[in-house]
Amino acid sequence: HGMRIDVVTIFPEYLEPLNVSLVGKARARGQLDVHLHDLRSWTHDVHRTVDDTPYGGGPGMVMKPEPWGEALDAVRAAGPADQVPTLVVPTPSGVPFTQELAQELAARPWLAFAPARYEGIDRRVIEEAATRMPVVEASIGDYVLAGGEVAVLVMVEAIARLLPGVLGNAESHRDDSFAPGAMADLLEGPVYTKPAEWRGRAVPEVLLSGNHGRIARWRREQAFTRTLANRPDLVARWRLSAFDKKEREA
Numbered sequence: 516h517g518m519r520i521d522v523v524t525i526f527p528e529y530l531e532p533l534n535v536s537l538v539g540k541a542r543a544r545g546q547l548d549v550h551l552h553d554l555r556s557w558t559h560d561v562h563r564t565v566d567d568t569p570y571g572g573g574p575g576m577v578m579k580p581e582p583w584g585e586a587l588d589a590v591r592a593a594g595p596a597d598q599v600p601t602l603v604v605p606t607p608s609g610v611p612f613t614q615e616l617a618q619e620l621a622a623r624p625w626l627a628f629a630p631a632r633y634e635g636i637d638r639r640v641i642e643e644a645a646t647r648m649p650v651v652e653a654s655i656g657d658y659v660l661a662g663g664e665v666a667v668l669v670m671v672e673a674i675a676r677l678l679p680g681v682l683g684n685a686e687s688h689r690d691d692s693f694a695p696g697a698m699a700d701l702l703e704g705p706v707y708t709k710p711a712e713w714r715g716r717a718v719p720e721v722l723l724s725g726n727h728g729r730i731a732r733w734r735r736e737q738a739f740t741r742t743l744a745n746r747p748d749l750v751a752r753w754r755l756s757a758f759d760k761k762e763r764e765a
């Protein structure tokens with residue numbers, strides 16, 4: 516059936532949003548099987564210690580390896596015996612979490628997320644895990660969060676909406692920004708709905724014309740203009756892919 520997702524965290528309450536809305540419904544439909552684990556379950560001292568000062572000095576705290584090692588062992592033991600999870604570690608120093616990576620992760624049967632505090636998890640945890648399962652260290656953007664839980668929410672939502680049947684109208688992620696296809700690599704243009712006039716502002720008449728060729732062209736132009744304005748870096752990529760497409764069609 517659906518995908519299994521495990522999350523090990525010191526703030527399980529941060530992941531409560533996974534019980535509501537899109538992800539909540541997918542879980543209710545059995546398309547997604549989410550298990551939250553409190554990392555402190557795998558501590559054995561009275562203070563339930565999960566972090567300590569960094570070797571070599573420096574600010575902040577590093578998450579200790581022992582609790583994580585035991586937690587990941589337990590996650591693996593609780594999941595399908597014939598499968599290994601892909602360990603996803605949110606970190607500012609990871610590979611970019613893109614729509615492409617979301618698509619790739621959405622194709623896997625089992626993901627285990629390891630959100631940590633900013634200073635990170637003892638490197639040996641990742642190294643040891645990588646001997647037994649695929650590990651993906653990914654960044655959701657070039658800014659620093661206090662912990663990885665918010666990044667897990669972002670990644671799970673981006674992945675869950677790609678699972679078959681999770682999005683109501685399957686079409687609605689065809690025209691996503693960044694989704695492959697005719698509008699690939701371009702940002703979404705403006706969208707409108709009723710009323711046709713609102714506070715003295717009319718909807719562009721082309722959209723009311725019923726001329727679908729003209730509408731498609733107008734939407735491509737709008738997408739290009741918006742991309743040029745907000746993401747000139749994507750325009751270069753789009754030009755290349757458009758060129759290649761012409762090449763292929765030639």
Ligand SMILES: Nc1cc(-c2cccs2)n[nH]1
Nearest residue numbers: 607633655656660662663
């Ligand atoms: N992209 C990104 C990830 C993060 C953190 C992950 C874990 C702690 S902070 N900040 N920014």
